[in-house]
Amino acid sequence: MNSINVVPLFVIIPLFSAFFISIVGKFVKRNAVYALSVIPCILLSFFSFNALRLLQSAPGHMLLYKIGGWAPPFGICMAVDAFGVFMLVVVNLVALFICIYSTGYMEKYTDMPKFFTLFFLMLTGMNGLIVTGDLFNLFVFLEIASVASYALVAFGTEAEELEAAFKYAIMGSVASCFIFLGIAFLYGFTSTLNMADMARVLATSHSVFIIPFVSALFIMGFGLKAALVPFHAWLPDAHPSAPASISAMLSGVLIKTLGVYALARIFFNVLGITATHLAVFRFLGAISLVIGVVLALSQWDLKRLLAYHSISQIGYVVLGIGIGTPLGIFGGLFHLLNHSVFKSLLFLNSGAIDYSVGTRDLKHMSGLKEKMPITAGTNMIASMSIAGIPPFNGFFSKLIIIFACVQAGYFGYCLIAIVGSILTLASFMKVQRYAFLGELRQACQNVKEAPFVMKFSMIALAVICVLGGFLLLPSLRPFINNAVDVLIEGAKYSAIILGETAK
């Protein structure tokens, strides 16, 4: 196993399967397409856990791959550290369950191979963005993931979906332009595109203007990809319009990888975090948290309600990271993991309801608990997780974020986090009340439970929701703690990469 470097496989496997499926998809049966798409996802999950294991013994806790054998800063390198492997596990695990779910859910859509092609292209973009150690490669992978997601939002090609996709594509492209401009300025200043080398040059330089200017461009660009509040306008349209499995992918992992991961990686490990950056993160996080949940309260479309909650929950993650203490970042990353699990689950539930009942409007569904017990049960677990009710995973991460606020002395933000949590609970009680409890409607008498593959994914994610709290046990805690250390000791990132490759 040691002879094969595991790092480039995270890009190769999904990229290969994307085009392989699109070529052979026309000539084989549907079940073969399902198998061809589920197998790469299983492989990716296996390799991400394998990378987690390899990381323990790797020198400097960093898995490196030099493309073409050229040592950085001259060549392009791929680097996976504890933060990267944390994201890889989250992304690939969620993608596996969503892929299994899609094999059942996508039956009503016509062109299966094209769907999986786009799905795997999006996965390529996300995995590539996580493993890359080169700033321009980061931009390329970001665009691969973004373009695939624009196309997936428009996949149903109905009027509303096209409108949402157009809005998303224009805003996303302008955001990408800002990111590209930021990279151009950094390249002009440092004459390198390697992230480690760039961090080294920036640490020794004494320019007053370049860092704040580039920071503003990156916060705008990645903030839009993460849907933080002043830049959130595309999300409530785009996420509900996609097919449910893609909504789960977009809300569950895409906004976190493209937004939060890229933001944290660049600010903590490349630019060098300052108190001003942290204050901006905290502020953006707090207003996203409040505005997202307040707007969610008045929604009647189930998926739109969930989309507004994504904005609110991303606010928690960014607030946690913005506190800047080890405990705060721990809470932020833990909430990132938890949110990707329970938000995917909630979107899969909404997809199951859409599949069986044929509506997303809360006013038109009632008493589904009788007919769809598994959807109702898993939805109850996910709702309680997102609302922060013990003993589910969402409770622990919110509690840690609130503790970190108190510990760092930000009592205002602590209050905001608590109020946001209460409002979240209120809005999910509304979902439970209207969708699952109450009288069964006449029109819903013939509703059947979703097919087996869909139930399987929902149950698996629900089990992770219930067991998520165990990650706080001392024996499992290094999984997140090591990722936190990477961010806290930001400057070590470049020292390790440049030191390892110089040998």
Add this chain to the structure above:
Amino acid sequence: MMIYLLCLILFCIGLYGVLRKRNIVKIIVGLGIIEYSMNLFFVLLGYRTHGRSPIEARTENVLNMVDPLPQAVVLTSIVISLAVTALVISIAIRIYEYYGTFDITKIKRLKG
């Protein structure tokens, strides 16, 4: 210095097009102008007065050298913008089939 200012002006024209125009084709053109100005700016960064050739010729005094890396990077970036533009235009065509108009103020079935 002048040429960088022109780059900025081009960028602002593109941004104006995206933000203020009502016709979605004009919005796409605005997006294209923004992307061109970005690429132009990055290519311009390759020109350094008193520059030296990259990496291998530290001791030699090579004149008239342009940094080749931005050109390679911009080529990739142009391909990406092509993909985005093609996708957005095809979405715009389908929108016209459904709504019968390119006017962004009349295309608003989504709200809330």
